[in-house]
Amino acid sequence: MAAFPEVNKIKYEGPDSTNPLAFRHYNADEIVEGKSMKEWLRFSCAFWHTMRMTGSDPFGAATMSRPWDDGSESIENAQNRVRVFFEFLEKCGFQYYAFHDRDVAPEGKTLAESNKNLDEVVKVFKEESERTGVTMLWGTANLFGNPRYMHGAATSSNADAFAYAAAQVKKALEVSLELKAQGYTFWGGREGYQCIWNTDMKREADHLAAFMHMAVDYAKEIGFKGQFYFEPKPKEPTKHQYDYDCAACINFLRAYGLENDVKMNIETNHATLAGHSVEHEMEYAASQGFLGSVDANAGDMLLGWDTDQFPTDLYMTTKMAYVLMKYGGFTTGGLNFDAKVRRESFEPIDLFYAHIGGMDAFAKGLKVAAAMRASGDLQDMLKTRYATWDRGIGAEIEAGKHDFKSLEKYMLEKGEIEPNISGRQELIENVMNRFIF
Numbered sequence: 001m002a003a004f005p006e007v008n009k010i011k012y013e014g015p016d017s018t019n020p021l022a023f024r025h026y027n028a029d030e031i032v033e034g035k036s037m038k039e040w041l042r043f044s045c046a047f048w049h050t051m052r053m054t055g056s057d058p059f060g061a062a063t064m065s066r067p068w069d070d071g072s073e074s075i076e077n078a079q080n081r082v083r084v085f086f087e088f089l090e091k092c093g094f095q096y097y098a099f100h101d102r103d104v105a106p107e108g109k110t111l112a113e114s115n116k117n118l119d120e121v122v123k124v125f126k127e128e129s130e131r132t133g134v135t136m137l138w139g140t141a142n143l144f145g146n147p148r149y150m151h152g153a154a155t156s157s158n159a160d161a162f163a164y165a166a167a168q169v170k171k172a173l174e175v176s177l178e179l180k181a182q183g184y185t186f187w188g189g190r191e192g193y194q195c196i197w198n199t200d201m202k203r204e205a206d207h208l209a210a211f212m213h214m215a216v217d218y219a220k221e222i223g224f225k226g227q228f229y230f231e232p233k234p235k236e237p238t239k240h241q242y243d244y245d246c247a248a249c250i251n252f253l254r255a256y257g258l259e260n261d262v263k264m265n266i267e268t269n270h271a272t273l274a275g276h277s278v279e280h281e282m283e284y285a286a287s288q289g290f291l292g293s294v295d296a297n298a299g300d301m302l303l304g305w306d307t308d309q310f311p312t313d314l315y316m317t318t319k320m321a322y323v324l325m326k327y328g329g330f331t332t333g334g335l336n337f338d339a340k341v342r343r344e345s346f347e348p349i350d351l352f353y354a355h356i357g358g359m360d361a362f363a364k365g366l367k368v369a370a371a372m373r374a375s376g377d378l379q380d381m382l383k384t385r386y387a388t389w390d391r392g393i394g395a396e397i398e399a400g401k402h403d404f405k406s407l408e409k410y411m412l413e414k415g416e417i418e419p420n421i422s423g424r425q426e427l428i429e430n431v432m433n434r435f436i437f
């Protein structure tokens with residue numbers, strides 16, 4: 001029986017449509033700068049939010065109405081949820097999905113039982129994936145929910161927690177291989193600390209690196225070719241997460257010899273928690289060769305935590321699309337909606353409104369970014385701003401022809417620098433607005 005009988009496959013109806021169950025901009029096969037929208041955007045849906053968020057918060061109980069879910073921890077219920085998930089994915093036109101091991105299958109009394117439960121549910125994922133063609137963007141393991149991980153997993157002060165986490169990731173990699181995942185994500189969970197006086201930071205960092213190396217080695221051993229990602233987040237649940245932002249993560253990867261095996265999975269709301277914008281994080285990662293995948297959501301500027309809202313801000317999606325296009329798009333990654341409906345939006349239909357809105361915001365952002373690129377206005381202003389590096393002394397410095405002595409000589413002869421030119425920020429902002437409205 002269908003879980004969403006009142007919803008048909010969501011169709012593209014064009015910008016003038018007022019149908020809330022239609023796309024106004026996301027037209028999967030429409031070509032934008034030589035690639036279809038679906039190739040650019042590679043939308044993915046997060047099982048943990050869409051199927052498992054109950055709406056409970058520290059002040060109140062669950063609010064979500066999910067008629068297909070009997071609320072039990074049975075395997076049948078877990079398998080049924082997967083079928084409902086695929087109905088949802090198909091109706092929205094998703095190409096990909098992502099899950100943690102413990103989102104999809106109940107944790108058993110022992111590791112062996114948990115693995116068995118997971119296998120039972122993965123069977124249904126496999127069937128449904130084959131039926132629909134919707135595949136796994138990346139896999140991951142929940143190494144933070146169970147109290148055994150109270151001090152972290154790979155960075156726990158308890159070596160057994162490290163071992164347990166290793167066993168969980170081993171299994172998650174096997175499942176990711178089985179479901180043909182394009183990647184595997186490490187998000188810190190509790191890999192951080194609350195109190196520096198009870199923390200051996202160097203030892204914890206060494207352990208985290210050893211853990212990631214073991215994962216990379218095991219992936220090679222079993223023939224899992226998916227891309228590994230490291231997902232930065234500065235805080236929450238711990239006060240100070242080690243995977244603070246892209247700069248910290250990339251430094252870690254380089255320091256520990258993981259730079260050829262792991263790229264970044266950048267989440268919008270985590271970027272803002274770190275005091276950055278998501279386009280800053282994407283540009284930083286991409287310019288260093290580490291742009292992997294994106295967890296698309298949005299925070300609330302008035303709140304200081306990870307609200308994981310759906311992205312609807314066109315300026316933000318435009319800026320994200322602009323960076324994406326500048327670097328040629330994703331290879332293995334995609335736009336994974338790591339986002340949840342608000343506690344008050346408790347009806348199943350709200351899941352559709354939320355995802356349609358997010359997909360449309362990115363589709364429109366992609367079109368605006370493409371128009372901005374086609375006009376060449378921003379590229380021209382950038383070129384003008386850096387013009388002194390394209391000729392004369394600038395070009396010579398970039399070519400490695402100078403040192404401090406030759407530059408001193410140059411400046412002694414020249415006396416003063418070439419006049420600076422305006423940064424034109426306001427004009428640039430107006431140019432962007434010209435394409436948006």
Ligand code: XLS
Pocket residue numbers: 100140185187231233267295306338
């Ligand atoms: C939590 C993270 C998490 C990861 C996957 O804040 O965003 O959902 O994406 O573990």
Ligand code: NI
Pocket residue numbers: 187231267295338
């Ligand atoms: Ni995330």
Ligand code: NI
Pocket residue numbers: 267269270306308338
């Ligand atoms: Ni998050």
